[in-house]
Amino acid sequence: MSAISTKHLISIKDLSTEDIELIFSTADNFKEVINRPIKKVPSLRDITVANIFFENSTRTRLSFELAEKRLSADVVNFSASGSSVSKGETLVDTVKNILAMKVDMVVMRHSSPGACAFLARNIDAKVINAGDGAHEHPTQALLDAFSIREKYGKVAGLKVAIIGDILHSRVALSNIFCLQKLGAEVMVCGPTTLLPHHIASLGVHVSHDVREALAWCDVANILRIQLERQQTRYFPSLREYTLRFGVNRALLEEIGRDITIMHPGPINRGVELDSDVADSGQSIILNQVENGVAIRMAGLYLLAN
Amino acid sequence: MNTTRRLIIPAAQLRITLERLAAQLLERHGDFSNTVLIGLQPRGSLLAARLHQLIQEQSHQTILFGKLDATFYRDDFRRGKEPLIPNSNHIDFSIEGKHVILVDDVLYTGRTVRAGLDALLDFGRPEKVELLVLVERLYTQEIPIHPDYVGRKVNTMPGEKVVVSWSETEGEDNIWIISQ
Numbered sequence: 001m002s003a004i005s006t007k008h009l010i011s012i013k014d015l016s017t018e019d020i021e022l023i024f025s026t027a028d029n030f031k032e033v034i035n036r037p038i039k040k041v042p043s044l045r046d047i048t049v050a051n052i053f054f055e056n057s058t059r060t061r062l063s064f065e066l067a068e069k070r071l072s073a074d075v076v077n078f079s080a081s082g083s084s085v086s087k088g089e090t091l092v093d094t095v096k097n098i099l100a101m102k103v104d105m106v107v108m109r110h111s112s113p114g115a116c117a118f119l120a121r122n123i124d125a126k127v128i129n130a131g132d133g134a135h136e137h138p139t140q141a142l143l144d145a146f147s148i149r150e151k152y153g154k155v156a157g158l159k160v161a162i163i164g165d166i167l168h169s170r171v172a173l174s175n176i177f178c179l180q181k182l183g184a185e186v187m188v189c190g191p192t193t194l195l196p197h198h199i200a201s202l203g204v205h206v207s208h209d210v211r212e213a214l215a216w217c218d219v220a221n222i223l224r225i226q227l228e229r230q231q232t233r234y235f236p237s238l239r240e241y242t243l244r245f246g247v248n249r250a251l252l253e254e255i256g257r258d259i260t261i262m263h264p265g266p267i268n269r270g271v272e273l274d275s276d277v278a279d280s281g282q283s284i285i286l287n288q289v290e291n292g293v294a295i296r297m298a299g300l301y302l303l304a305n
Numbered sequence: 306m307n308t309t310r311r312l313i314i315p316a317a318q319l320r321i322t323l324e325r326l327a328a329q330l331l332e333r334h335g336d337f338s339n340t341v342l343i344g345l346q347p348r349g350s351l352l353a354a355r356l357h358q359l360i361q362e363q364s365h366q367t368i369l370f371g372k373l374d375a376t377f378y379r380d381d382f383r384r385g386k387e388p389l390i391p392n393s394n395h396i397d398f399s400i401e402g403k404h405v406i407l408v409d410d411v412l413y414t415g416r417t418v419r420a421g422l423d424a425l426l427d428f429g430r431p432e433k434v435e436l437l438v439l440v441e442r443l444y445t446q447e448i449p450i451h452p453d454y455v456g457r458k459v460n461t462m463p464g465e466k467v468v469v470s471w472s473e474t475e476g477e478d479n480i481w482i483i484s485q
Contacts (some may be wrong), residue, residue, distance in 0.1 A: 002387065041377035041378060042423070
């Protein structure tokens, strides 16, 4: 166990359990670095990273940028709005032009599933997937599992419920793959319209009752209702969703178990998660954000190595 | 490929050398209240732990001891065949204004120590830094780094490697030259 087995970080499916453990142990070291007064190490000082975001992002983009800067890499940012993409340039052309300016690694978010894998086949640079459509978001899954490991000391044997919009969620899919590789049990919970057909074939439990999911799990990862993707109505109203699937203090007290609450952000407060849960001691939402930088530093470091 | 290994310092002699190094540190520092020992990970930490124990036993003082990993500061990242995998840092005290004795087992090119100094300075500004090595390989330094305390000076051929083994990890204390 000394090097990561993949050239790119595109999908959790490509990673072995040893790869994930290596990323975690490296992230432990970087977490120590980012908690020092001088939060920076010179490892990637001769590397240039392009952050190419064809979709909006605050957290992931900031997190990657901070991770790159704390490794002393040079960083260029690109977002599709206001670029030549609107003039009809293809993805490969756009990226090849950026690489012609001597860029070594590409971090990309794109609305099409498979865009990162396609890019990795067509260019020389190393590619990190920062989210490709509803397919995968590997660094989010890694930081989620890392946060669980930090809280419980292990992931194996734990029960994790993923609650909410599973259909549109790349976070859900990457989380399922990652948690299963590490030996956790996974349940998905949401309205029928927001669960993909045949999701049970991935070996997960399926529930349509949030009480059942909360009573079963040790960790509840609550996903955002993606309001921007709701042109098609998947449920009658937000209020009805909140009544049936929203997690609040009263519900948790009724269940009476000490459940750890996670959320990949951004939270729709009062929709899928109430403030009195999100801001409580049960929630590790801000730990997830902190760990995100350490995990991304580990991913960048190990791929560049 | 034929690998031969030659014992250059057996356990009994190594013990005398360690005691001498501990005595030199005690002689130069006396009061260790502002002096800390920091071993370079991974192999220098084992040596630093031994010296730490010896000095504490002889001086009846509690001495601060840390482990420093310089992997992220190395200048051969992406240039070697093997990937560089980091070790952990354990420095649970401030080095600001302290007299730091940086400890490593073998001084070869000096590049690890250079990285160690950079890593150390990211933890604060020590008043003074001294370098202690168990083995100094002669005429092999590539940058101007010279130790303040030396266990043994050893003349080596190109292609040879000096390995210090410890009873904690390898079962016995001694120093070998390995040639290929």
